[in-house]
Amino acid sequence: MTSIRDYGGEFALIGAISGILGKPKDRKVIAGIGDDAAVIALDKKRDMLVTVDMLVEGDHFRREWSTPRQIGRKAMEVNVSDIAAMGGLPKYALVSISLPDDTTAEFVMELYRGMKDAARKHRFDVIGGNTTHGSRLVIDVIIIGEVEKNRLRLRSDAKAGDLICVTGTLGKSTAGLETLKAGVKGNVREHLEPRCRLHEAREISKYANAMIDVSDGLSSEVGHICEMSDVGAEVFREKIPISMNTRSLAKNLGKDPVEFALHGGEDFELVFTIPERRLKRIRTRCQITVVGRITKKRHGITLAWGKVKLPLGGGYDHFRLRRTS
Amino acid sequence: MTSIRDYGGEFALIGAISGILGKPKDRKVIAGIGDDAAVIALDKKRDMLVTVDMLVEGDHFRREWSTPRQIGRKAMEVNVSDIAAMGGLPKYALVSISLPDDTTAEFVMELYRGMKDAARKHRFDVIGGNTTHGSRLVIDVIIIGEVEKNRLRLRSDAKAGDLICVTGTLGKSTAGLETLKAGVKGNVREHLEPRCRLHEAREISKYANAMIDVSDGLSSEVGHICEMSDVGAEVFREKIPISMNTRSLAKNLGKDPVEFALHGGEDFELVFTIPERRLKRIRTRCQITVVGRITKKRHGITLAWGKVKLPLGGGYDHFRLRRTS
Numbered sequence: 001m002t003s004i005r006d007y008g009g010e011f012a013l014i015g016a017i018s019g020i021l022g023k024p025k026d027r028k029v030i031a032g033i034g035d036d037a038a039v040i041a042l043d044k045k046r047d048m049l050v051t052v053d054m055l056v057e058g059d060h061f062r063r064e065w066s067t068p069r070q071i072g073r074k075a076m077e078v079n080v081s082d083i084a085a086m087g088g089l090p091k092y093a094l095v096s097i098s099l100p101d102d103t104t105a106e107f108v109m110e111l112y113r114g115m116k117d118a119a120r121k122h123r124f125d126v127i128g129g130n131t132t133h134g135s136r137l138v139i140d141v142i143i144i145g146e147v148e149k150n151r152l153r154l155r156s157d158a159k160a161g162d163l164i165c166v167t168g169t170l171g172k173s174t175a176g177l178e179t180l181k182a183g184v185k186g187n188v189r190e191h192l193e194p195r196c197r198l199h200e201a202r203e204i205s206k207y208a209n210a211m212i213d214v215s216d217g218l219s220s221e222v223g224h225i226c227e228m229s230d231v232g233a234e235v236f237r238e239k240i241p242i243s244m245n246t247r248s249l250a251k252n253l254g255k256d257p258v259e260f261a262l263h264g265g266e267d268f269e270l271v272f273t274i275p276e277r278r279l280k281r282i283r284t285r286c287q288i289t290v291v292g293r294i295t296k297k298r299h300g301i302t303l304a305w306g307k308v309k310l311p312l313g314g315g316y317d318h319f320r321l322r323r324t325s
Numbered sequence: 326m327t328s329i330r331d332y333g334g335e336f337a338l339i340g341a342i343s344g345i346l347g348k349p350k351d352r353k354v355i356a357g358i359g360d361d362a363a364v365i366a367l368d369k370k371r372d373m374l375v376t377v378d379m380l381v382e383g384d385h386f387r388r389e390w391s392t393p394r395q396i397g398r399k400a401m402e403v404n405v406s407d408i409a410a411m412g413g414l415p416k417y418a419l420v421s422i423s424l425p426d427d428t429t430a431e432f433v434m435e436l437y438r439g440m441k442d443a444a445r446k447h448r449f450d451v452i453g454g455n456t457t458h459g460s461r462l463v464i465d466v467i468i469i470g471e472v473e474k475n476r477l478r479l480r481s482d483a484k485a486g487d488l489i490c491v492t493g494t495l496g497k498s499t500a501g502l503e504t505l506k507a508g509v510k511g512n513v514r515e516h517l518e519p520r521c522r523l524h525e526a527r528e529i530s531k532y533a534n535a536m537i538d539v540s541d542g543l544s545s546e547v548g549h550i551c552e553m554s555d556v557g558a559e560v561f562r563e564k565i566p567i568s569m570n571t572r573s574l575a576k577n578l579g580k581d582p583v584e585f586a587l588h589g590g591e592d593f594e595l596v597f598t599i600p601e602r603r604l605k606r607i608r609t610r611c612q613i614t615v616v617g618r619i620t621k622k623r624h625g626i627t628l629a630w631g632k633v634k635l636p637l638g639g640g641y642d643h644f645r646l647r648r649t650s
Contacts, residue, residue: 134381
């Protein structure tokens with residue numbers, strides 16, 4: 001018997017699972033396991049996107065840190081982020097939830113009010129789901145979205161020479177989480193109230209080649225793009241955008257904020273690759289930072305720091321690191 | 326603060342949640358909360374069905390009773406059952422799973438082999454999902470299906486005068502569960518390996534009015550049909566089909582098998598209502614039993630037993646009864 005860790009972690013296991021499940025027989029399936037959302041052809045102009053993401057109490061949130069309304073919003077934002085990363089718009093959500101005995105009716109209603117907040121903001125309907133009993137509070141959200149065929153962005157379309165860009169700033173969620181875990185003071189709102197980049201994604205999807213959202217750290221996301229696109233990458237450590245607040249939280253903790261950006265989870269920013277000539281058109285529309293360049297595969301995936309070049313290692317793996325517990 | 330039980334249980338809570346989420350704004354949403362699956366208009370001829378069902382370790386299965394392959398199959402069958410109950414066919418599945426530290430890679434692969442068994446049998450593709458870490462093994466399956474518009478069967482279409490019919494036999498899953506819990510001998514296969522009635526559902530959907538699957542006991546399912554169709558019902562206690570094995574297991578436990586049929590969960594048979602004149606056409610195609618009749622609403626929902634008539638009370642409620650723990 002092999003532990004998941006010894007097997008090679010979450011991503012190795014997903015590889016084995018893909019093998020068991022086999023390739024889809026239905027020719028309408030455009031992308032399946034290995035992207036932010038599954039893609040199914042809908043009609044001549046549009047594809048359907050389906051994504052699911054589970055939040056488990058103790059691992060992804062704690063009731064003593066978050067209000068139920070914040071938990072509800074987060075459960076939706078992390079899923080909308082996956083739809084955004086494909087270039088699409090969310091249309092319908094389903095919520096599957098397991099409630100422990102000690103959950104109050106008031107808590108559950110606040111949780112759903114939080115989900116409704118996000119649904120209203122991003123203009124989609126929550127149309128169904130499932131409630132059951134369980135020893136842990138588990139919230140699994142499914143979002144169905146749509147994307148015009150020419151706006152669909154996959155992880156697999158990065159080209160050597162593309163610039164690697166990110167929206168917003170990175171490391172902020174992990175900085176907040178570590179601050180909460182250490183029990184020290186600081187502004188942790190970005191951990192408790194992550195916001196996905198749906199609006200920016202719709203702009204970027206007009207010009208980008210590959211796109212992914214940052215759920216497991218920049219290092220992991222660049223790795224996914226390289227693997228799926230069969231390319232290499234060079235990330236410039238000093239270009240990684242980090243906010244003043246993240247720097248200040250990291251300083252209080254005696255930690256390096258760049259490590260949070262590279263290996264922390266749940267920032268829900270976008271990483272995308274784009275030919276240099278198209279960069280200007282995006283710059284006028286959203287705040288982005290160039291953090292690296294896609295290279296040929298033989299150059300590997302590296303992190304450049306002045307004259308030093310290191311391999312850009314791993315990312316957030318659910319079976320190596322743990323989020324809140 | 327109000328416990329879910331004091332609030333009125335699962336179904337009262339779902340009512341409150343529906344109010345918070347509001348009616349869908351998208352006019353393509355044909356049915357949402359309150360049916361076995363959500364229904365979204367796909368094109369002129371077909372609707373899309375989406376269903377989700379969560380299995381939580383300890384509540385819906387136990388690793389000491391089931392092999393991982395059985396758990397994987399069950400996770401799929403319970404969801405295909407919801408698609409079947411709407412008259413449709415499953416097309417695509419997504420699996421969202423939370424794995425505790427003690428899960429082995431072998432266990433996870435067997436689990437997915439079980440899911441693949443069901444996908445192969447019912448001819449659909451597993452196209453994506455999500456894995457995460459959690460303190461409990463939680464398996465949430467999403468199935469997307471399709472149904473021809475004239476074959477869509479809702480809970481809300483029962484008409485006074487319709488016969489109430491069921492496929493197969495009832496109470497078998499609970500008989501098996503109670504046998505396992507008591508630690509006595511007996512054939513418990515029907516609890517460990519539930520099979521949904523997809524083939525029968527496709528036949529029945531040509532002729533039936535309302536349809537639902539039996540996940541929470543006959544009493545609960547008839548109640549749902551009556552509530553959504555604004556009708557009453559009379560169920561004949563002595564007509565409820567119960568297998569020899571279920572009778573024998575119940576006898577060993579000193580329990581009444583009819584109670585298992587009425588109030589137990591997870592049989593995954595179909596309950597449907599049909600005008601009497603169409604009954605013959607179904608009888609030639611599948612094994613069904615007439616167990617009652619839809620009445621006008623003012624007659625209430627009753628259980629008839631010889632000359633005695635009693636109100637047909639409640640069903641399986643996840644916050645009143647517990648499955649395996």
